[in-house]
Amino acid sequence: xxxxxxxxxxxxxxxxxxxxxxxxxxxxxxxxxxxxxxxxxxxxxxxxxxxxxxxxxxxxxxxxxxxxxxxxxxxxxxxxxxxxxxxxxxxxxxxxxxxxxxxxxxxxxxxxxxxxxxxx
Amino acid sequence: xxxxxxxxxxxxxxxxxxxxxxxxxxxxxxxxxxxxxxxxxxxxxxxxxxxxxxxxxxxxxxxxxxxxxxxxxxxxxxxxxxxxxxxxxxxxxxxxxxxxxxxxxxxxxx
Numbered sequence: 001x002x003x004x005x006x007x008x009x010x011x012x013x014x015x016x017x018x019x020x021x022x023x024x025x026x027x028x029x030x031x032x033x034x035x036x037x038x039x040x041x042x043x044x045x046x047x048x049x050x051x052x053x054x055x056x057x058x059x060x061x062x063x064x065x066x067x068x069x070x071x072x073x074x075x076x077x078x079x080x081x082x083x084x085x086x087x088x089x090x091x092x093x094x095x096x097x098x099x100x101x102x103x104x105x106x107x108x109x110x111x112x113x114x115x116x117x118x119x120x
Numbered sequence: 121x122x123x124x125x126x127x128x129x130x131x132x133x134x135x136x137x138x139x140x141x142x143x144x145x146x147x148x149x150x151x152x153x154x155x156x157x158x159x160x161x162x163x164x165x166x167x168x169x170x171x172x173x174x175x176x177x178x179x180x181x182x183x184x185x186x187x188x189x190x191x192x193x194x195x196x197x198x199x200x201x202x203x204x205x206x207x208x209x210x211x212x213x214x215x216x217x218x219x220x221x222x223x224x225x226x227x228x229x230x
Contacts, residue, residue: 004165038221045122046209046221061218095166105154105213106171112164 002027004096004111012090012118018083022096022111029072030054034099035079036107037070039092047092051099052079086118123148123220124210131228132200140225142193142210148220150191154213157186157195160224161206169208170195197227205229 008020022035029035037049050060052070060068069082083090093115097107125143132138142149142157149155157170168177170186173193183204185196193212197204210222 038219044207044224046211046224048219048221059217062216097166100171104172105152105219106156106168106211107158107166108168108171108177110158110165110167 002098002109004098004109006094006096006111006114008094008114008116010115010117012086012116013120014087014118015085018081018086018090018116018118020081020094020096020114020116021078022080023076023078024098025077027098029077029079030074032102034059034101035072036097036099037081038095038097038107038110040095040113041092049081049083049094051101053101088118090116091118092116122223123214124212124222126208126210126222126225128223129226129228131230132197133230134200134202136200137196137198138200138227140195140197140208140210140227142195142212142222144191144193144212144220146191147216148191148212148214149188149193151215152213153188155186155188155193156211157184157193158209158211159206160209166209200229202229 003025034051036051052058072079093113095113096111098109158166160166174186209224
């Protein structure tokens with residue numbers, strides 16, 4: 001059973017860096033899948049942030065690209081998100097997910113999400 | 121404002137069939153077959169219901185089905201049950217190499 005679990009601070013100050021980790025269990029991150037980050041704003045709208053594979057190939061949402069860093073740690077079977085220069089607009093529920101990106105495009109397993117609030 | 125447009129709410133009585141629409145553009149839904157649907161219970165991880173417009177993952181009830189016409193995708197729930205009352209959202213890959221999502225639809229079982 002593939003399981004993903006987000007972890008990280010729930011409160012980040014404006015202008016600082018949001019850092020989250022996604023631990024993967026039940027499946028090796030060294031596979032044909034990509035691993036992604038998606039966020040859901042308080043009004044329910046969702047936004048794709050970016051994807052990474054085990055070799056470090058990344059794809060980012062152009063609207064966030066300059067602020068986003070996604071990395072992978074295959075030894076820990078986890079991947080991470082860093083979003084710098086955050087503002088209140090970055091307050092959201094952050095999800096990590098497994099991404100089918102070979103021959104198709106969808107998110108087949110998701111974490112439960114972690115709420116990040118940007119506030120001083 | 122979400123890139124894909126869904127109705128805010130849809131309702132139906134137990135046993136009925138309901139359809140949720142998801143409208144995009146010629147750069148996403150209209151271009152690719154990569155439309156997917158997700159069910160989201162409060163506080164739970166979203167669950168994949170449909171991928172590639174109409175394919176169901178193993179374990180998903182055949183009461184859920186998907187289709188697409190031009191720039192609009194649809195999720196149909198037949199034999200509506202109380203457990204289907206929750207939120208649903210759609211997603212599509214785009215010609216820009218990104219993913220876009222709908223704003224979500226709340227299904228109410230009357």
